[in-house]
Amino acid sequence: xxxxxxxxxxxxxxxxxxxxxxxxxxxxxxxxxxxxxxxxxxxxxxxxxxxxxxxxxxxxxxxxxxxxxxxxxxxxxxxxxxxxxxxxxxxxxxxxxxxxxxxxxxxxxxxxxxxxxxxxxxxxxxxxxxxxxxxxxxxxxxxxxxxxxxxxxxxxxxxxxxxxxxxxxxxxxxxxxxxx
Amino acid sequence: xxxxxxxxxxxxxxxxxxxxxxxxxxxxxxxxxxxxxxxxxxxxxxxxxxxxxxxxxxxxxxxxxxxxxxxxxxxxxxxxxxxxxx
Numbered sequence: 494x495x496x497x498x499x500x501x502x503x504x505x506x507x508x509x510x511x512x513x514x515x516x517x518x519x520x521x522x523x524x525x526x527x528x529x530x531x532x533x534x535x536x537x538x539x540x541x542x543x544x545x546x547x548x549x550x551x552x553x554x555x556x557x558x559x560x561x562x563x564x565x566x567x568x569x570x571x572x573x574x575x576x577x578x579x580x581x582x583x584x585x586x587x588x589x590x591x592x593x594x595x596x597x598x599x600x601x602x603x604x605x606x607x608x609x610x611x612x613x614x615x616x617x618x619x620x621x622x623x624x625x626x627x628x629x630x631x632x633x634x635x636x637x638x639x640x641x642x643x644x645x646x647x648x649x650x651x652x653x654x655x656x657x658x659x660x661x662x663x664x665x666x667x668x669x670x671x672x673x
Numbered sequence: 674x675x676x677x678x679x680x681x682x683x684x685x686x687x688x689x690x691x692x693x694x695x696x697x698x699x700x701x702x703x704x705x706x707x708x709x710x711x712x713x714x715x716x717x718x719x720x721x722x723x724x725x726x727x728x729x730x731x732x733x734x735x736x737x738x739x740x741x742x743x744x745x746x747x748x749x750x751x752x753x754x755x756x757x758x759x
Contacts, residue, residue: 532715539720547710554703558690604687633689636697641689644704651711658715 516660524656526591528648531659544655551648552590559633559641561601564594570626571616583642589649589656605629705734 517535524531528548529541555563562569566584587594606629613627633641679691693700709730717726 539723540714543714543720543723544711547707547712547714550703550710551707554700554707557685558693558700560689561686562689631684631688635694637689637693640693640697640700640704644700644707647704647708648711651708655711655715 514661514663518660520662521656521660524659525589525652528590528652528655531656532662535659535662536665537662548648548652551644555641555644555648556597558644559637560631561597561605562633562638563641563645564597565601566598567602567606569628569632571618571628583646586646587649589653591652594649605632701738702731702735706731
């Protein structure tokens, strides 16, 4: 009797199979660079496509809901950092999405933060000692800003979990077919 | 009519999605399905079961949310007024 798991034992994670699989740092890094990239590297093409589809749904929904401001590295003038209004902290989990996060943050900084004067409106901040400022005419506020930021942050956090899974997953055995 | 006009004039990415402030609850199924898609992609043993598992997980989460909503509504709308009348 062989102790090798049979193909019918379909759990793919090394730890699930009870085998000590060395952590694959290359798969982890590839997974962080591109959602599903780590699994693709290991030969799990179907999983990689499924991961990418889920990530694309979350990330694109976040951007459509809240606009480019959903991925933001700077604090708009109307936020109140003293009361926990630092929106740019959400960029930390969004970084889990890989280079796409700083790319969209740069787009936001370019198109929204540096918007021309005709695309800006004067705003009066209802707080003592805070100066008047300007904001982008179509800036997302309320639920649109909250949900847009949340969608992109969850996409980044889920991708970290997915990349960690790629690091500990056993490369696909060609004899197992397309099940994994 | 105003909502239709706002939606037609919407510029994706540069403007937030119209109507979110009033209808934000409809975003919940999208969020749940997206999370389920990524989670089940690494959890299912056979990928031919992925779609069904995503549907099941999404439904379970949404039903749980609905259950909590009903329970909370009962507490706030029925139980709290009942005790506050005493």
